[in-house]
Amino acid sequence: MMSKLKRIVDESREHKTKEIDLSDRGIQNINEVPGLMMLEHLTHLTMSHNKLAAVPPSIGELVNLQLLNLFNNIIEELPTSLSGMQKLKILNLGMNRLSHLPRGFGSFPSLEMLDLSYNNLSEQSLPANFFFVNTIRTLYLSDNDFETFPSDISKLKELQVLSFRDNDLISLPKEIGELRKLKELHIQGNRLTVLPPELGNIELTGTKSVFKADRNPWVHPIQEQFALGKTHVFDYIRSDTYKYLYGRHVNADPTPPPKSTDKAKKICKKPLHSKK
């Protein structure tokens, strides 16, 4: 196994191949792949479906990396050097065991796509500068534990895709309405009862758009509109009637609906030994 990995690295070094696929090779530690961190010319590195528990700080030496895919590992800790990667555009950290993000995680200078689905993240996990990544186009946070989301979301002016499927959201920040480029919003499987009227400022009903919002305990008038169709929901939340009802609803400060137990069996929540 080791020799096979070494051969891949050697080949890349010799032929200056820019993309390396090391997915599903049972790698537990990046040091098992000798010389990998020396491949400075590398632009794409895929290491999904392995057993990596950590990412070494030396990852920062791959200065030309544009894509780093660490999907489906058991990573709990990330090095701060990660966010210093100047050319990184696509970072997939989905299906890991992250419960917090390192300090300075928002300082990626060119990150466009960030996938943090299926981790143990919540609003407390975000470092102070998280919303500095204003180059970001897609942000996937499905299958996490967010109950609220900071209003700073409005700083992500380039955001086109925002996914919160199966979190514990009890409200959406009204600033979401400032994301003029947003084309996809996934909020299904949360604890949402109302939508901020500001969401009506964005167009999410076109053929190139995605708006998924089912499996939420919507208040009755919204549920009624969903039964008619998404365009009806948007027409409704733009109406003055709704703005009035929404204001009353928010002022009344109702107790949020209980959490669903659907995600309780998430593998990343279980202690590691039980995974085996």
Add this chain to the structure above:
Amino acid sequence: MCAALVNGASNGDGVVLPICKAKESGAAVTSETYEYEQAQAKQRKQSESEEKQDAGGLRHVDSFKPLIPSVSMTSQLAQAVCVRCRGGFTPVEQMVNSNGEIYHENCFVCAQCFQKFPEGLFYEFEGVKYCEHDFHMLFAPCCGKCEEFIVGRVIKAMNNSWHPECFTCQICSAALADVGFVKNAGRSLCRPCHNREKALGLGKYVCNKCHTIIEEEPLRFKGDPYHPFHFNCDNCGKELTSDARELRGELFCLPCHDKQGIPICGACRRPIEERVVSAMGKHWHVEHFVCAQCEKPFLGQKHYERNGHAYCEMHYNQLFGDVCYHCNEVIDGDVVSALNKSWCVRHFQCTCCNTKLTLKNKFVEYDMKPVCRKCYEKFPLELKKRLKKAAESERRQ
């Protein structure tokens, strides 16, 4: 029109003061001439000038000779008195005779400065004599522009006096003294400038040929507006109307123009005489070939076509979204469309393992991202169950 009133001349030299009044239709120019015809006057004989003597005029002597009383006149002169001081003369005293008026030498001075007249020149006004300097100071008009005295022709206009060369159009600076002027908003303007100003105020043009206002649609020729009827078609000779067209410095009526084989701009329907942009099966003025959304001209930059319209890159992408989800660039070549997104063919891949996919491969939708079957099989069972349930609930909606 012009009446000269000779007010007086005396002692061999004289001052002629003709007053000129000129009136032109619509414009009032009053011009007074305050001339000093010294050279001419010098040639006049004493007797001649004495005949023209007029008590109320301006007088001038360029020299005065003391009268040496002759024997025969002695008794007469003994009774003579000085016009100014009314005093007599002692026998040896010198007298000054100016047109029969006799003065002591010291009494023959400027009424203003009491100094002798330099070189004997004096000016008389209402019986009082002044030196040249004081006469100018007291009576000569001052130019409204250069603020110097005006000697010679005086232009009276706009409640002021002017040197003829100082009274000019306030727009084009043409001299107005002889052509007349028009008052326009407190300004003195020449007629063409006035017409132009007036036309501008009315939102109309002034014909560059006859300089009158063009009431109808003007015809533009070499950049200037004209009455169309001043021109005839260079081809058929018909009198032109405002829809005539200029072509290579010549004017044609519309039918003759259209026969000349000039490309017509697809936007403004007017002929294109400079650079022609050929795109989308039509011709365009460079500045009229614009993005259908922002209306900015492409000016040679890449444009994108869709449904017979051209768009700039930004708006094409904004409107039609054929930007690759993966590389965020406009898709050059074939487009893979799936999951409400588009991809470059080479960028359509499994989001979990980055394996290239084609639409023939079976893939699974995961948050509207493509996931290959192999990766999907590796998903935790609990997630697969939830996703399946979610998909079912969505289908029910």
